[in-house]
Amino acid sequence: MSQPKTKTETLMQALRDRIAGRALGPGDRVPSIRRFAEVMGVSPSTVVEAYDRLAAEGMIRSRRGSGFYVAAANIPPMKVAQMGPPRARDIDPFWVSRQALNAGPGTLQPGCGWLPEDWMPQEALRKGLRALAKSGGAVLTSYASAQGSDALLRVLQTRFAEENLPVAPDQVMLTGSASQAMDLICRLLLNPGDTVLVDDPGYFNFHALLRAHRVHVISVPYGPDGPDPHAFAAAMQQTPRLYITNSALHNPTGATISPQNAHRVLSLAAAHDLTIVEDETFADLEPEPSPRLAVLDGLNRVLRIGGFSKTLSASLRCGYIAGRADWIEALVDLQVATSFGGPSPAAAELLAGVLIGGGYRKHLTNLHRRLATARKRATAQLALLGIAPLIRPRGGFYLWCRFSDGIDTGEIARRCVADGVILAPGNVFSPSENADRCMRFNVAQMDNPHIYVALKKAMA
Incomplete structure (x- = not known):
């Protein structure tokens, strides 16, 4: 049976956790002795002992007259699961x-x-695979273009136009998945410490992703008509950078935002320079279209993301982002830097073929x-x-x-x-x-x- 930790050991572990979770990075100043003592409810002498022992380990270092700072060496690998409050x-x-x-x-x-295997259009996918096998070698062997398959991009433009959302070719790109689309947007628009609004409840993998970007998350209660309007308005006082949501068939509640609530959200976003990421992953499962923030906004401050895993195939990983042309250009560069192009040309061409076919x-x-x-x-x-x-x-x-x-x-x-x-x-x-x-x-x-x-x- 392990022995309980001393106060000094508890302080040391608390600071190690902050460093491992990237709340403190190399070169950052750690809390002052007096401040850390107040926060942790211990004497300053206990903090001094903890800091001295961490300095001996090489985790932090002292600067005379300035305090203690995180050392560049001995930083442990980032463990996303350990970032944020323990659950x-x-x-x-x-x-x-x-x-x-x-x-x-x-x-x-x-x-x-996801849906069961036998609910997916397996015969259409097999037919598409057979056609793909007979196509030119470039589809099977080459890298994707920077923005993604032209065929699938054209399909997306047509589908958006049917919603009264005209999208120019330089306003849409393909990604490896909807989750990768969200990651790219976070890389482009967020810095550690920025505030992000999320739905509560909301899609838990986006919440996990935000941990990796070391942002401050504020949750807004989500009900049958969308985000609670009073809580959403109050959250604006904390100057959020992003709001991440589903407008149609919200995950996990299945709710749909009302037109009145959509208008309030967009009005507050405009007044507070808030960017919205609207996840459309479940849109095709809605019998009749409901209000869409991207359509109402015209992709001015709303970025639309989505994918095909819920209706076609989770195996053929492919997502997309639609937004302002200047943002898409920057996002394409980020994807080139991180993935050297868009998703697999074979996957994109196969999806385009199934979507174009009358069977979809x-x-x-x-x-x-x-x-x-x-x-x-x-x-x-x-x-x-x-x-x-x-x-x-x-x-x-x-x-x-x-x-x-x-x-x-x-x-x-x-x-x-x-x-x-x-x-x-x-x-x-x-x-x-x-x-x-x-x-x-x-x-x-x-x-x-x-x-x-x-x-x-x-x-x-």
Whole structure:
């Protein structure tokens, strides 16, 4: 059994954690002895001892008359999972993501974020692969162009135009995925310490990504009509640089922003020089188009990102960014620097072929029908366990549900893992950890009766 840490050791570890999490970088001044003593509730002499021992390790160094500074040497590798406040394993984004991505055969995944294999247009993809195999060698062997496949870019321009969002060729680019698109935007527009607004609840992988960019995250409650208007207005006082959201079929709630709320968000963004990143990943799963910030704004201060993993293939990694031409030019340069071009030409050409083919709209119609049936069936089965959706989504495959009082969904998820069922507890989506009674369910992955048996057992 390990011995409890002394006060000095606790202080040393606290400073090591700040350095490992890049809250303090090489050359940064560490808190003064008096300030650190006040924050940690210890005597100055304890801080002096901790600093002296860290200096002996080479972690920090002293400058006479100036204080202590982080040394350039001995900086540990950045561990993104350890950045930010520690979180219990069952609500940690990295643990939840790894459980889903590494699930073995037979594992049931009602908490995952994708459709079952047999719901995807596999025959269209196979046909596209056969055509690709007969195409010119450049598609199979060459690097992508800096902006991405012309064929897929033209498809995107046509699709945007159908929404009354005209996009010039220099206003759109392809990326390796929607997540990579978000990463590139963060690299372009953010510096460590900048403030970013996110939805609460919201997509947990974007929250994890923001940790790596060492920004200050403020969460805004998200309800049936979009972000809470009063909380959003109050957050403007902290001078945020970005706001990241889904307007259509919000992840995880399935909500859709109202026209009034969309107008308020854009008005506040204009007044406070706020840039918005609107994730359109789920847009094709919406039966009828709803208000889009990018359309209402005309891509002035809104950047649209998206991908094809939810309706076509998660294997063919490809995303996109649409925005102002000057931003796209800078983002293309960043992608060249980090990836030496856009996504695989083979993947982009294959996706373009499937999207152009008349079968894609038929595929979407079939998806909408199947998802509507699956939502109705899952809602009825969950109701038998006393679990009810907070929002009735217009489409998509998510149900954001509330459990009875006294039930911690993190604990439910932990128990269900032992029964081969991977769930998505509410607090993994909530930076404020105010969703402990909520859970996101993927209705397309809930046909197996064992899921409900495992839930009932875990709730007993």
